[in-house]
Each structure stands twice: as C-alpha cells, then as structure tokens.
Amino acid sequence: MPRISYTDVVLNNLAIHNVLELMVSLAQLLQGRPNTLGKGCAARREVLHSQTRVRPQQRLFVEAANIYVDGISVLRNPHKARRQIGVCPQDDAVDNLTVRQTLNFYATVKGLKDVSGNVQKVLSALNINSFETTTVTALSGGTRRKLSVAIALLGNPQVLLLDEPSTGQDAGAKRILWKALQEISNNRAILLTTHSMEEAEALATNVAIMGTRMLATGTLASLQESHGGAYSIRAVREHGTDVAEVEDTVKKSFDGKVSNFIESYGQIRFNIPHDRSALGSIMRIMEGLKGNVVEDQEQATRNDVGEGSSTGYNQGSRKLLSDYTITGPTLEEVFMNIAKESGVSRGV
DSSP: OOOEEEEEEEETTEEOOSHHHHHHHHHHHTTTOTTSOOSSOHHHHHHHHHHHOOOTTSOOOEEEEEEEETTEETTTSHHHHHTTEEEEOSSOOOOSSBHHHHHHHHHHHTTOSOHHHHHHHHHHHTTOGGGTTSBGGGSOHHHHHHHHHHHHHTTOOSEEEEESTTTTOOHHHHHHHHHHHHHTOTTOEEEEEOSOHHHHHHHOSSEEEESSSEEEEEOHHHHHHHHOOEEEEEEEEOTTOOHHHHHHHHHHHTTTOOEEEEEETTEEEEEEEOOGGGHHHHHHHHHHHTTOOOOOHHHHHHHHTTOOOOOGGGSOOOOOEEEEEEEOOOHHHHHHHHHHHHTOOTTO
C-alpha cells in the first residue's frame, strides 16, 4: 500500500484533519491547477466544501503544506508525484480522437515511456479493445466512463481518485469495471465517490458517509455493527399452522424484541435488533421453531450438572416453520440510519 503522509497542511486558514480531506486536496494539487477547484468533479467539490467550509467557487489557498506520496513531495516534485496518481473526474474526455488516440495522448502527456504497452494494458483491463478505433464522440455514456477510468489507470498509479466511475453503465458493464478495480486494488489506495450502495458494498473496505459534514467513517462491518439497526428474518410457515399462534410464539421466543412482523401467503418476515454476539442464539431459536433441539455449550453444561433446560425452544416444541433465512443490515439501511440519526436526511 502506498504511504501517503502530510505535514502542516492548511487550506484557507483551516487545518487538514483526516485522510479524506488530504486526498481531496491532493487531487486538486495534482491536477495542474493547485490554487483553484477544477470544473466538474461535483462530488469532490462538495466534499471539499463540507470539510473545509469553503465555497466551491472560491480559490483554494494552500498556505502551508507538505504532502508525500511514497516519499515523493507533491510540491517539490509535482511531475514525479503525478505519475503515482490517477484521476477520473465526473466529466468525460470527449474529443474527435479515437479511443486509442485519446489514451496515447494522455499517456504521452503523463510522460510514460512505454506508451503503446500501457495503452494496451488499460484497453484490456476495461474490456474496451473493440472500441479502440471508434471516435470518443460516438461512444455511449457508459463506454466513455470506462475510457475515463482507463485514462486514470495509465502508468499503473499507486493512488486512484475516482469520481462516480460507473455512472451511465448498465449492470453488466458495471460488474466488468468492478472486477477490474478489484483486481488492481492490491497495494493501491483508491478513493471512490458514489451514490450506489451496491457499488460501495462491492468495492469498499472503508466507507465515509457525508451530508453537509462527515457523518460516519469505518469499515462496512463496523458501520453495520454501530448503525445496522436490525436483522431481517424471513421464514416459511409450516402448512396447517395458525398465523396468530406462529406470531405469538415467535414474539415470545425472542422476548418481545420482534418488530415489523408480517405474514403473507405462508411467508413471514420480521426484524430483530442487530447484535452480532446474539446471532448464535437467534439461529438456535429459529431451529427450535422448526422443531429441532439445539443446545448451546452453556446450556449443555447446565444439563450435565442437573440444572435442566429453561428455554422452551430447545425442548422439541412442535414445528411451526419449515425454513428461514437471516440477513444482516445492508449498507443502504446503514446509510439511512446514519442520516436519520444525524438529522440531515436531506442532501446526504
């Protein structure tokens, strides 16, 4: 993983406090216009605005800064540092050049030695070989986005800044792009902005959720743990059982923690508060409702010393359910919970 560090970074009298702020400022410094915000790139402008409280149209003054990418100073060696950075802005590169000519141009501007070899690698990685002689103006919106990502990948940079790279692509094209990004993610730092929860779940190891300010950061697992809300449980009601009896038994089995119980044509659905440490107990209760006896280690120990069983679902009660699934909270649920808790559901 490339080492990114900084010292005394101050933007418009406000100090940089975290890596996200640093990555955004780094993107601006390396785009050849270190004192102004570039056109387009709306997501990065909004991130910068929310983190530094600077209006997007204002100049971004870097009063004191030393940013290093793998030990290379961005200010002292900007051209060398740029080779370690790949940027995919929101605006696509659109010109009358063909796809290959466009990539050749950017590879040359970046100062790459093996222009032809680098271009061929990114054409193959993004699966756009068949478009190499097509003019960019004739490409679909999704293929243009792939070309923008391909430009960012030229030279195999160690840091990638991707602003909604899959916008305009169909489901199949998105998965090709995700697979390419997953394959190149080792030993590389990637900052990706997206409105797609599916994309974030597929690609992200760490997530930052933003509204008018930073709302939450962490791994997917840690955010699910702290903001997940509830497990979603779906089950099939055993034929011949009474709906009211099943609902009453389920609620009693979970000590009144069941919410949103719904039954429809033999299918039931309900929620249980999300607690990873309780997942084993939840599964044992569900197995009990299927008529199976499942004892945990603590219960077995009590039985061995003669204390007996105190849990009805482990006593071979009659079968009320025939099958079930337990699903953890999705990132979209986490996102909505965080927005609600923060009171900024608008503009997140």
